[in-house]
Structures are given as structure tokens and as C-alpha cells.
Amino acid sequence: MHIVVCIKQVPDSAQIRVHPVTNTIMRQGVPTIINPYDLFALEEALRLRDTFGGVVTVLTMGPPTAAESLRKALTFGADRGVLLTDRYFAGSDTLATSFALSMALKKVAAEFGQPEIVFTGKQTIDGDTAQVGPGIAKRLNYNQLTYVSKIVDADFAGGVIRVERRAEGGTQVLQSRLPVLITMLEATNEMRRGSVENALIAARAQAITWNAADVGIEDLTKCGLRGSPTIVKKVFAPTARTEKAVLVEADGSTDGMADALIDAIFERAPAVEEDLFEQAARQY
Amino acid sequence: MAMTEEKFDAIVVGAGPSGNAAAYVMAKEGLNVLQIERGEYSGSKNVQGAILYSDALEQIIPDFREDAPLERHVTEQRMWMMDDKSHTGMHYRSDDFNEEKPNRYTILRAQFDKWFNAKVREAGALVLYETTVTELVKDLKGQVVGVRTDRSGSPIMANVVILAEGVNGLVGQRSGLRDEVAPDTVALAVKEMHFLPRETIEARFNLSGNEGAVIEAMGTITKGMTGTGFLYTNEESISVGIGCIVSDFADSEVTPYALLEAFKSHPSIKPLLADSECKEYAAHLIPEGGYKAIPQLYGNGWIVVGDAGQFVNAVHREGSNLAMTTGRVAAETVIALTRKREEMSAANLADYARRLEQTFVMKDLKKYKGIPALLHGNKRNFFGTYPQLVSQAMQTWFRVDGVDKKSKEKAIFRNFRETRTIFGMLGDAFKLVRAWR
Amino acid sequence: MAEEKKPAPAAGGRANTKKELPEHFKAYKHVWVAVEIEHGQVHTVSYELLGEGRKLADKRGVELAAVVMGNDRASLEEAAVACFEYGADCVYLVCDPALAHYRNETATKVLTDLVNTYQPEILLLGATNLGRDLAGSVATTLLTGLTADCTELEIDDEGSLAATRPTFGGSLLCTIFTLNFRPQMATVRPRVLAMPERVPGRTGRIVEFDPKLVEDDVVTKVLDFIADRDSDKANLPYADVVVAGGLGLGSVENFQLVKELAEVLGAEYGGSRPLVQKGWITSDRQIGQTGKTIRPKLYIAAGISGAIQHRVGVEGADLIVAINTDPNAPIFEFAHLGIVADAVTLLPALTEAFAKRLRINRLAS
Numbered sequence A: 001m002h003i004v005v006c007i008k009q010v011p012d013s014a015q016i017r018v019h020p021v022t023n024t025i026m027r028q029g030v031p032t033i034i035n036p037y038d039l040f041a042l043e044e045a046l047r048l049r050d051t052f053g054g055v056v057t058v059l060t061m062g063p064p065t066a067a068e069s070l071r072k073a074l075t076f077g078a079d080r081g082v083l084l085t086d087r088y089f090a091g092s093d094t095l096a097t098s099f100a101l102s103m104a105l106k107k108v109a110a111e112f113g114q115p116e117i118v119f120t121g122k123q124t125i126d127g128d129t130a131q132v133g134p135g136i137a138k139r140l141n142y143n144q145l146t147y148v149s150k151i152v153d154a155d156f157a158g159g160v161i162r163v164e165r166r167a168e169g170g171t172q173v174l175q176s177r178l179p180v181l182i183t184m185l186e187a188t189n190e191m192r193r194g195s196v197e198n199a200l201i202a203a204r205a206q207a208i209t210w211n212a213a214d215v216g217i218e219d220l221t222k223c224g225l226r227g228s229p230t231i232v233k234k235v236f237a238p239t240a241r242t243e244k245a246v247l248v249e250a251d252g253s254t255d256g257m258a259d260a261l262i263d264a265i266f267e268r269a270p271a272v273e274e275d276l277f278e279q280a281a282r283q284y
Numbered sequence B: 001m002a003m004t005e006e007k008f009d010a011i012v013v014g015a016g017p018s019g020n021a022a023a024y025v026m027a028k029e030g031l032n033v034l035q036i037e038r039g040e041y042s043g044s045k046n047v048q049g050a051i052l053y054s055d056a057l058e059q060i061i062p063d064f065r066e067d068a069p070l071e072r073h074v075t076e077q078r079m080w081m082m083d084d085k086s087h088t089g090m091h092y093r094s095d096d097f098n099e100e101k102p103n104r105y106t107i108l109r110a111q112f113d114k115w116f117n118a119k120v121r122e123a124g125a126l127v128l129y130e131t132t133v134t135e136l137v138k139d140l141k142g143q144v145v146g147v148r149t150d151r152s153g154s155p156i157m158a159n160v161v162i163l164a165e166g167v168n169g170l171v172g173q174r175s176g177l178r179d180e181v182a183p184d185t186v187a188l189a190v191k192e193m194h195f196l197p198r199e200t201i202e203a204r205f206n207l208s209g210n211e212g213a214v215i216e217a218m219g220t221i222t223k224g225m226t227g228t229g230f231l232y233t234n235e236e237s238i239s240v241g242i243g244c245i246v247s248d249f250a251d252s253e254v255t256p257y258a259l260l261e262a263f264k265s266h267p268s269i270k271p272l273l274a275d276s277e278c279k280e281y282a283a284h285l286i287p288e289g290g291y292k293a294i295p296q297l298y299g300n301g302w303i304v305v306g307d308a309g310q311f312v313n314a315v316h317r318e319g320s321n322l323a324m325t326t327g328r329v330a331a332e333t334v335i336a337l338t339r340k341r342e343e344m345s346a347a348n349l350a351d352y353a354r355r356l357e358q359t360f361v362m363k364d365l366k367k368y369k370g371i372p373a374l375l376h377g378n379k380r381n382f383f384g385t386y387p388q389l390v391s392q393a394m395q396t397w398f399r400v401d402g403v404d405k406k407s408k409e410k411a412i413f414r415n416f417r418e419t420r421t422i423f424g425m426l427g428d429a430f431k432l433v434r435a436w437r
Numbered sequence C: 001m002a003e004e005k006k007p008a009p010a011a012g013g014r015a016n017t018k019k020e021l022p023e024h025f026k027a028y029k030h031v032w033v034a035v036e037i038e039h040g041q042v043h044t045v046s047y048e049l050l051g052e053g054r055k056l057a058d059k060r061g062v063e064l065a066a067v068v069m070g071n072d073r074a075s076l077e078e079a080a081v082a083c084f085e086y087g088a089d090c091v092y093l094v095c096d097p098a099l100a101h102y103r104n105e106t107a108t109k110v111l112t113d114l115v116n117t118y119q120p121e122i123l124l125l126g127a128t129n130l131g132r133d134l135a136g137s138v139a140t141t142l143l144t145g146l147t148a149d150c151t152e153l154e155i156d157d158e159g160s161l162a163a164t165r166p167t168f169g170g171s172l173l174c175t176i177f178t179l180n181f182r183p184q185m186a187t188v189r190p191r192v193l194a195m196p197e198r199v200p201g202r203t204g205r206i207v208e209f210d211p212k213l214v215e216d217d218v219v220t221k222v223l224d225f226i227a228d229r230d231s232d233k234a235n236l237p238y239a240d241v242v243v244a245g246g247l248g249l250g251s252v253e254n255f256q257l258v259k260e261l262a263e264v265l266g267a268e269y270g271g272s273r274p275l276v277q278k279g280w281i282t283s284d285r286q287i288g289q290t291g292k293t294i295r296p297k298l299y300i301a302a303g304i305s306g307a308i309q310h311r312v313g314v315e316g317a318d319l320i321v322a323i324n325t326d327p328n329a330p331i332f333e334f335a336h337l338g339i340v341a342d343a344v345t346l347l348p349a350l351t352e353a354f355a356k357r358l359r360i361n362r363l364a365s
């Protein structure tokens, strides 16, 4: 059995700052992390491997420094890391990204065996589009199962998988045929800690590194900026609200503060006051 | 195939400046080195914003300037003595510091350590991250032969373990090699990073290009406790912080955070930080016990370097250079023994201490061995009375109010005499000024 | 290092890219909304999109069409009526037994076939689990651009769709165009756009479309649907009043105080992301960038610092009230009303005072 997990190295968005004057991102010192949603996918893949045996390959596309994220994935216990990197990929939107990744996946399949499952995270925290997974599925002609919260069971010999999928207003229980692409929801999965042995293997490992030509991309206009139908024309900071919160002052007692706050709320939003009273009248 | 059956020439615990220096030097000489860091990467646990002294690093990586993440080279040093409303300052600025190979830089530790650690890996050492060494493994004779970590699996073996674990020295303690760190030998420093556009920083501090300024401050800002405040200019940020001896914090009611808030709102500091965006509040210990607080530095199969060995010159705010130097010297000791196929016994590793005696590290720490006690013993004066006196004197002198200069001089001296309780005040001040240079 | 100093991809190299729409795309006209129907229910986000789509269509001088698909003709026709009343000129109605439940395979086929047949210039979907699942597949099949999670849609001077969305975790916004491909696709999260006025009796034309689906060819089967238990179902996006807590409350026991206030106000309760990570609340109650966007008339935030990722989810609220012990907490930057107080003591007092006022009012009436 062979499972591939697509992971992305992203800037830790909690630590991103915007330059107050130029409105550009100040990248200085912003650490990178593995997209948190991808870790849930990785954990799910490792669990499947622990149950059914087989191999987990981790694939990432990014600058050479993205190799760090592969090393980390190996520490968790993944068996192999593949880095897809090429300056032609710079500026890829989701369509170009899913194209490049799908080409790499074809090569992964050719070299290491056809994966029964390709996992991606639900979405990234930088791109935040949730489009790359579906894009890969379409290009590989894999069945697509998004927002999967649980793998109910998998029959790798019979080529059948059953999952729970988060839908609007409820949970779908779906059955599909392998191979599938699964985008993993944040599950209740706790990420494991790799053993000392895993950590040592990871520290020694050399990521397999491929560029566009290696994965058989001949038409470079399908990559990077040129291969991206979407065009970012403008980046700007959200207009800050000019007035700050009006601070409610009250005498020291807590009850006094509560009353003052409610007065202020009702004064600002008489409609809310009416609604509440109406609702209260109905209730009793 | 159990990977852990192999034996490393050396394991380095920690990837701060001392651990990185030790691991780099050994790996470069072809030793089979494993470095273990508990943080997500080297620098991830380290407080940001610091001064890098070029010399110590030059001896390890001569061409570090080519790619190390350096913020600004320091061209101006300000020493401020502060009371609640004023500061009396000494500024030293020299174009000599705009030299080809500048002497001091401001750095952000998170980035610098990461860079240094990448060099360690390039040199051929293996590095494990997010792995905490929990204790040392000893054989029946008490020789340290490896480490245990918080990951499952077997212990990892090595001929020698270099403890570069920083000020707390927990591994050393847990393994019975040393005592707990005494609260009166460590300072607790709190600091923040304040982001500002580089043009603003340059305008406020009168800098151009990559020039940088540093302010070291003492006085009533520490509310009578032994300690100092500081402010460093980075490329697009300012590091500001304040630190005091831990036992003083324990005795006083003041919280470190409140102290930093007060320092930041001091009328001399506030305008420098105006409109900045604060990010990263962090607290860290600094060993300040000096020479007298240095623990046992080596034993059978182990060596201590950097902050774990209390190698900080508190008076000059030097730490990372002592850390790198002790790391390098430890590495050289281990390399020499490994080459000669000698065992890593306490007797052989004593060479580390002998080599250190020849370096500035031990010479400086010995020179200042009395200072921590002096400052701590007279903290009321040094961190309260004297700064106030100086401020009053300055104010009296500079305020033009119809009082003649002669009377002013008299008033100043009267003031000094009245407040002065110990005749040694001038002596103290002299020692202090000399120590701070 | 040098590369890191580069500014964000603002006005990058392609900012000047000229619109050169290939000839075969010139026939693409009209604005479409793919309507989301699950279990006979139209998701409100579809109406919100129709409201916005109407404006875009008017600006372009074209028609607004809705695509409704499912297996139950009666509910589809009902949905069509609603679509007309919310502004659609035309409804593409697709009824087939294979469309009983939403499945990516069938829905992608239907929507791409429709697009290829009738050629819309703009295609909008809700940024819900369903909408995002479908939009990604459709865009890849059509090889066109898709902008996710937009907060604002505009038509620029040249008639192109300008889709604005948050980037870098909400710290910045960017405006994205799809100049050389059609349709221009975008998804918008529920509650980001205002609900349009419904015009009863407004009507339009229905175009039936036969999707030619064969169930046996569809690989993925829906075995079961477990509806969210009604009692526990959070409906944060549509609540009029929301009370939320953050880490500042200190413990899961103290979070109870938030629930109690919500109870008295008949409000929904929610929280910041760390609470989900700590297991104090379920993830469907997380408010913010990676949680729910809310648009209540009143939002009370207790012990929440107001990080940018939280802020972007609550900015649409009419009145934001913050309770925080730290007068410098970022939440005071965008709240309308604030009180510097310990939420753990203030919340019970607030609950009590609200209850009292509501009781008194009842007696008076």
C-alpha cells in the first residue's frame, strides 16, 4: 500500500506583521511551520500505514528551504520525502500548483508505485483556498473526498474506502473506489511524536528533489505566474477603524459596571433592546 | 537495524551560541557529532535581540559576515543613568566603527542561531530538533556514556557529552553533576520587540545605512533592585528590555512586566518607541554570578559550556561571545583527545579548564569577580540614591534661574554630602564607572 | 536574506497584464450563482450571492441566472421561485435521481456541462464545504481562475470581476482578477454579504437541463447522512446575538458563564480558536478566519484579545462589545464599546442584570 501526503510549508500567520507605512509584509523573523491541517492528514496516513502496512511518501512544493518540512514529516515517521522545487513554480496560483503537484504525483507513482490514497489538508493557512486538493484530484482523475473527518474503513485489496465527510448541516457517510484524494478536516487526531530512531533517520535523510523537467513538465507556460489564470493586482491593508472602542466607566462595584454596560449597549442599539424584550415577553 | 547502536564521538546538548560553536568546530574537524535541541529549530526558544561580538565568532567562522543575518553594526553606545524623570548620559559615537569588519552587531537571536545551526549541519553534524535531553546515561564506573531524551526508543551513546543547555543547567542538575542555580546569581530579563519602519528608526537615532545604536541604562528604573535596562536598534525593530537579579524580584513586590512597562514609559524612552507595534514579550534568565558562581566544568565523559557554566560578563553585558569561546575551546579539547585516542576521563578533560584560563573568558571573569557582590551589596545606592543625586546635580547646574554659579556648586556638593551615608560613595562610583567603562 | 526583504507581491510584475480575452471566450455572458441545496433546503449564502450577483449583472448589463440541482422537482421549483424573488432572471433547473445527495462527481459534471453549454462570464458559489468542494473541481476542469473566500466583489472599469479577499491570515487584502479565462469564478463565505430584500411575485424564466447522469457510472455512493443533532447545533452565522469567550476566562468552568449569559439573551455562544484546541468548545463554535464569520446585531466578547484572525470573523457585527482586563488589548481597536474589567466577575453580574431587566419589562407589559 502506498499513501502520499501533500504538505506545504507556510509562514506562521500568527506572527505576520504589516509594515505600517508601505503596507507590505514584514517577513523578518517570521517562522515557517507545516500547514497545521496537513499534519492531521499526515497523522491519518501514518495510522493507516500502521494498521495496513505499506509506505507513506510526503510531497511538498516550495523553495529549497521547504526541505525542512519534509525532515519534520520524516521525524513523525513518514518513509520518504519528495521536494518539488523550481524557480519556474514561483507565483503559482492554485491551478498552477495543482498542475505541478499532479505531475510530481505521476512521477511518484511511476517510481514508487501508484498511491491508493493521496491526502491533502483541508486548506492552507496562507493560501486558505481549499482548492489545491480538488485540483489535484481532477488532474489525476482520482475520486475526490473533501472535508473527511474520519476514515470508517478501507479495503485496499478490494479497492473500497468508506469515510465520514463533513457536509452542510450534517455528516455524510460516503463509499468510494480507490484511488481517492482525501482532504482531511482537523480531526481529533493528536499528532504523534516520532521515536529517537525516526528522529535520527530524519536528521540523516536527503529529500528527493525534483525540478520541473524532472517531473516531465515540458510546457513551462503551465507553471508559476504564467500558468496562473488569476492575477493579483493590488495588495492593501484593511482600513483601520478610526474610532476606538468607547470605554464604559462605572463606579467600582461589579453590579454598577454591569448596569452601565447594559445602558450603553441599549443606547447604541435600541433595536437589540426591543428584540430582547420581545423575545423575553414571548418566553414567559 | 537499530540506528542507536552507533556511538557518536560527541553529543552536544543545546543549540544556542555555545552548543553551535562546539558542534561546528568538532564537525568541521571530521568528528561524528550529534546535536540535540529541544526547540523547533535553533533559536526558536531564544530571546530575540542581542549584541553580537564579532571576534569570538570570527575565530570560528572567519567569513561569517558574508551570509550571517546581521541587523546593524553598532556605531553609537549610550550609557544612561536615570531617575524617574531624567537621564544623564554618556554617548560615544565614532565613525571608526563604520569599519570594513565591524566589531559589534545587533542581531535577532532566532535568525542568527538558525543561521549558525545551518552551518553546523553543513559541517556534517546531525541535529535533532524538538527533542529534549532528559538525563545523562552513565556506565557502572560513573562515566557518562550517552543521553536519554523525551522521545521513545533507546538512549543515544557517545564518548563525551557537551552540556550547552543554557542557564538552568537542568540536565546537569538532574544527573547530579551540579547544584541548582542560586537565585542571587541569576538575573531575570524581560524584553519586547517593537517594530518600526527602518526610516523611523534611523531618524530617531540619527543613524544612516546599517548603523546601529545601543542604550544601556541603570538607575531608579529598577526600583532599587540590582539590574539594568537596555535598548538596541535592529533593522526594522527595537529590542527593549530590563533585567534584575531573581532574588531581588522575589524580595520586592514589583513584577518584571510592570518594571518593563515603567521603563518603556519613562519620558526618555517613550518617544523612542512611539507608534511602534509591539510583538514578542519574552523572559529569560541571565547568569550573573560571575567567576564565583562557576560550577564544576568537566567530569568523566562530560563538559559544560556557555551559560550553563555561568560564563557571562554581566558588567559588560557579554554572554554570547563567552558562550562561543567556551564552546570552541571545549571542542578543541575533545578534538585533541579524540585524535590521540585518549579517553574522555575527568583527568584528561581538565585540559579544557586549563585552556580556558588562557582566554579572555577567565581573565575577564576573574577581573570582575567582586563586582556582582559590590553592586548587589549597595543596590540602594547604585540603583536609587546615586542616579537621583546625579540628576539633581545636572538639573541644578543647567537650570538658569538667577542663582549664581558659585551657589549652585555649593548646593550640589551639599546635596551630595547630605545624602551620602558612606564615605566610600565616590570610591563606589569610581569602581562602577570603570567597570562599565 | 535579500529575497526576504522583498515587499509582498503588491503590484507585482503582472499588475500591468493587459486583458486579452481569447476570441472563443468573447461569447461568455451573464452572471451565474450555483445555488446550494441540501436536503431540500437552500443555503442562505446562495441568496446572499444572488443579491450581490444582481448588482454585478446590472453593472455589466447582463442577466443573472441561478443553477439549482437536485432530485426532487417540487423543492427545486420552490427554490427557483425563491431565486427569482431574490433577483434571478433565469434559473437553470437540473432534476435527476442521481442528484439526490450532493456528490462532487455528479455536481461537477452538471455544472461544467452547463457552463460549456450556456457560457457565463461570472460564476459564484458559497464558500461552504459544498461550494469549495465543487468550485475547485469545476475550475480545474474548465482550467479557469477561481478566487476563494472573497469579501468584496466589484466590476472594474474594463468590465472585469475584481474579487477582493484576505491574504496572509487576514493581515492584508488583495484584489484578484481572472482576465484571460472564462468564467471568472469566486466563492464567498456565508454572512460576508448582506441578505438582499426579497421581492414577492418577481419571476423569470426556467431553463430545464438534462444532465444525462447514469447512477451506475457514479463511483461514490452516499451510504448515510447523519444530521447534526438539533439541540447541539450551533447556528452562529445567523444568530442575532452572539456571546463569546476567550482564553482570558482561564478555565472551562468559567466558560460556563458565557453560556449562561447567552442563555438569558437567547443568544448563540462561541469562542476563540484556542478554546477549540483546549476542547472547551466544539470547532463549529469557533469564530474567526478559520472558524465562522458572524454578523450579529450584538456581539459580546469576554476575555478575547482580538487577534487579526478573530477580528476578521466578527467585523460584520453591528455592535461589538469587549470585556477585557487589559486596556491595551487589540480588541478595543475595533470594538464599539468596551469595558476594562475581569470577565469572570462581570459576566455573572451582567447575566443577572440582563435577566432582571427582561423580567421587569415582562411584568410591566
Ligand SMILES: Cc1cc2nc3c(=O)[nH]c(=O)nc-3n(C[C@H](O)[C@H](O)[C@H](O)COP(=O)(O)OP(=O)(O)OC[C@H]3O[C@@H](n4cnc5c(N)ncnc54)[C@H](O)[C@@H]3O)c2cc1C
Binding pocket: B013, B014, B015, B016, B017, B018, B019, B020, B036, B037, B038, B039, B042, B043, B045, B046, B047, B049, B050, B051, B052, B053, B131, B132, B133, B134, B164, B165, B166, B167, B171, B189, B190, B191, B241, B243, B284, B285, B286, B305, B306, B307, B308, B311, B312, B317, B318, B319, B320, B321, B323
Ligand atoms: C535579555 C538578554 C539579553 C542578552 N543580551 C546579550 C547581548 O547583547 N550580547 C551577548 O553577548 N549576550 C547577551 N545575552 C546573553 C546570551 O544570550 C547568553 O550568554 C548566550 O545565549 C548563552 O548561550 P548558550 O548557548 O550557553 O545558551 P542558550 O543560548 O540559552 O542555549 C541553550 C540551548 O539549549 C537548549 N536546551 C536546553 N535544555 C535542553 C535539553 N535538555 N535538551 C535539548 N536542548 C536543550 C535550549 O533550547 C537552547 O536553545 C543576553 C541574555 C538575555 C537573557
Ligand SMILES: Cc1cc2nc3c(=O)[nH]c(=O)nc-3n(C[C@H](O)[C@H](O)[C@H](O)COP(=O)(O)OP(=O)(O)OC[C@H]3O[C@@H](n4cnc5c(N)ncnc54)[C@H](O)[C@@H]3O)c2cc1C
Binding pocket: A012, A013, A014, A125, C169, C245, C246, C247, C248, C249, C271, C272, C273, C274, C275, C286, C287, C288, C289, C290, C291, C292, C302, C303, C304, C305, C306, C307, C308, C309, C310, C313, C323, C324, C325, C326, C329, C341, C342, C343, C344
Ligand atoms: C492560521 C491561524 C488561524 C487562526 N484562526 C483563528 C480563528 O479563526 N479564530 C480565532 O479566534 N483565533 C484564530 N487564530 C488564533 C489567534 O491568532 C489568537 O491566537 C487567538 O484568537 C487568541 O485567542 P484569545 O483571544 O482567546 O486568547 P489570548 O490572546 O490569550 O487573549 C486572552 C485575552 O483575555 C484577557 N484577559 C485575561 N484575563 C481576563 C479576565 N479575567 N477578564 C477579561 N479578560 C481577561 C487578556 O488581556 C487577553 O487580551 C488563528 C491563528 C492562526 C495561526
Ligand SMILES: Nc1ncnc2c1ncn2[C@@H]1O[C@H](COP(=O)(O)O)[C@@H](O)[C@H]1O
Binding pocket: A006, A007, A008, A035, A037, A038, A059, A060, A061, A062, A094, A097, A101, A119, A120, A121, A122, A123, A124, A125, A127, A128, A129, A130, A131, A132, A133
Ligand atoms: N505547495 C504545496 N505543496 C504541497 N502541497 C500543497 C501545496 N499547496 C497546497 N498543498 C496542499 O493542498 C492543500 C490545500 O491548499 P490550499 O488550496 O492552498 O488551501 C494543503 O493543505 C496541502 O495539503
